Amino acid sequence: MTARPRPPPPLQTTRLRLLATTDVHLHLLGYDYYTDRSAPGTGLEHTATLIAEARREAPGALLFDNGDFLQGSPLGDCVLHGGIATPDPVHPAIRVMNRIGYDAATLGNHEFNHGLDALFAALRGATFPVVTANVARHQGVRPEADDTLLPPWCLLRRNLPDAAGQLRPLIVGVIGFAPPQIVQWDRNLLAGTLSTRGIVETAMALIPRLRAVGADVVVALSHSGLGPVDAGPDAENASTALARVPGIDAIVAGHSHLPFPAPGPAEPGIDLECGTVFGVPVVQPGAYGSHLGVIDLDLTHDGQRWRVTGGQAELRGINSAVPAAPEIAETIGPDHTATLAWIRRPVGYSARRLHSHFATIAPSDALRIVAEAQAAFVAQQLQGRPEAALPVLSAVSPFKAGGRGGAQNYIDIPAGELALHHVAGLHIFPNTIAALRLSGAEITEWLENAAGLFHHVLPGSRDAPLIDKDFPSYNHDRILGLGFRVDLRQPARYDRYGALVQPEARRIRDLRWNGRPLDPRQEFILATNSYRAAGSGGYVWARPSRLVDVGRTSIRDLLIRHVAEGHRPAPPAAPDFGFVPMPGTSVIYDTSPEAMAHLAEIAHLAPEYLGPTPSGFARLRLHP
Secondary structure, three states: OOOOOOOOOOOEEEEEEEEEEOOOOOOOOOEEOOOOEEOOOOOHHHHHHHHHHHHHHOOOOEEEEOOOOOOOOHHHHHHHHHOOOOOOOOOHHHHHHHHHOOOEEEOOHHHHOOHHHHHHHHHOOOOOOEEOOOEEEEOOOOHHHOEEOOOOEEEEEEEEEOOOOOEEEEEEEEEEEOOOOHHHHOHHHHOOOOEEOOHHHHHHHHHHHHHHOOOOEEEEEEOOOOOOOOOOOOOOOOHHHHOOOOOOOEEEOOOOOOOEOOOOOOOOOEEOOOOEEOOEEEEEOOOOOOEEEEEEEEEEEOOOOEEEEEEEEEEEEOOOOOOOOHHHHHHHHHHHHHHHHHHOOEEEEEOOOEEOOOOOOOOOHHHHHHHHHHHHHHHHHOOOOHHHHOOEEEEEOOOOEOHHHOOOOEOEEOOEEEEHHHHHHHOOOOOEEEEEEEEHHHHHHHHHHHHHHEOOOOOOOOOEEOEOOOOOHHHOOEEEOEEEEEOOOOOOOEOOOOOEOOOOOOOEEEEEEOOEEOOOOOEEEEEEEHHHHOOOOOOOOOOHHHEEOOOOOEHHHHHHHHHHOOOOOOOOOOOOEEEOOOOOOOEEEEEOHHHHHHHHHHHHHOOEEEEEOOOOOEEEEEOO
């Protein structure tokens, strides 16, 4: 007699909640150490309140961080260089993350800014696993054979109640990815020590192995923004392409500081209502603790294991109604107090106000003082060497010029005594000084690349947007020692990634050095920072063969020394930057509300105030 087949066991369903932060950049409290005042809408102490609420709604929720948690504010600099002495040896960021109860994290690019010794000293105190799959000490022939810097993944084991209340084991696999460009951006610290692989390449190789070791659910912590579907093999922003890798159930994206899901135009494969990319739930929780990412996965148990059958994602943002979790301030109270004392130290004096309200469209004293400090230091380092015969130029960028950082993301330092936090705000990244030997022709292309910040403006058009919001201001270089104009009538020669897209276009006009047309054969020493000297931002002329050794002094340190010695930005004899006139044309420019007191500085652009924008900027109509 043939046995009758047994019916399949009844399917049981439940929901798993995943919570995530990214790009916190040491904004543990809602405080801006650069301006020495509170910073509404930021701070992990407020995000912690959202985390607690989300956990109450869904007990058993898992919490992840997606990287860039160890660098980004003077608190971290004070830990490394300011001599914070507290009874607790654990890094403040790790201490707060332990207190909140993170389940896993991955590394961002800024975790590498101070070298591997500082990184591992900080991670030593973590009570949660930190993973990264595409960063290796030694590469094998395939990703599976790499000797990775940290474990490529971890397995989190939980007992999850099904709809009937029965506990069933669940294994969540968590894999992490960093931008492969870290070895380029921190070349001076990582060269010969680490290598990286592309995010998608690594995921294609390792996700099946993660499934094979028992993961029921796979979560990718991708410190990489959403980018093109057909991203190249080493794409910086590869999270969209990552969503097409089979076997990934949820993605936490980051790096670009842009929130997702968020209102915007519909794009192929992206469902903004459900928060999915090619069917995979994705969150990108802004920056500085501004948002909490929430992913809810629907799980079904087939009698053997849990399987993901659906899911959706959302962001929860900090607003004035979200109180701070008091335990965070309690956890790092001594660190905060020590940082305040450190940043308030007087270091110099400025006779004029230093601000960046118009730094992308006009000469800026705030940029000029950094450029002069770089040039003076490099010239000093070159004394007695053959390169000393070459003229020194200096490239600087407006790091704080609105954009994704919001309407408060500007430098505004009153005339008078300069404290350490003022100087730190002039150069917010932990870059070191660097120098390159370049020709006048290469310098010209450098400026053409920088001019990609501006939109193409047709003559006679009215109220065209001037600034490309997708072009980060920190990739827009201005070069001290040169005068030139930008021709907005021409399309950008290079795109925001540094690719040559309009070979016939030339925006840089009337380029002069010492009042004379720049000779393309003339050689210069260009003082810049280590990030730019690595070719970052599409500046491909910054090749290792062009580097001139000037040491590895922190730009912030040499700037403090420059200010302390009494150097102040000297006003140029004539404006060193402007636009080719476009009669009958107007453009729109957004800036800080505080800029209204300084409109005389851009009187040549005939500014008209049009009112505030919904995001708090002051909107101006300009006439280039």
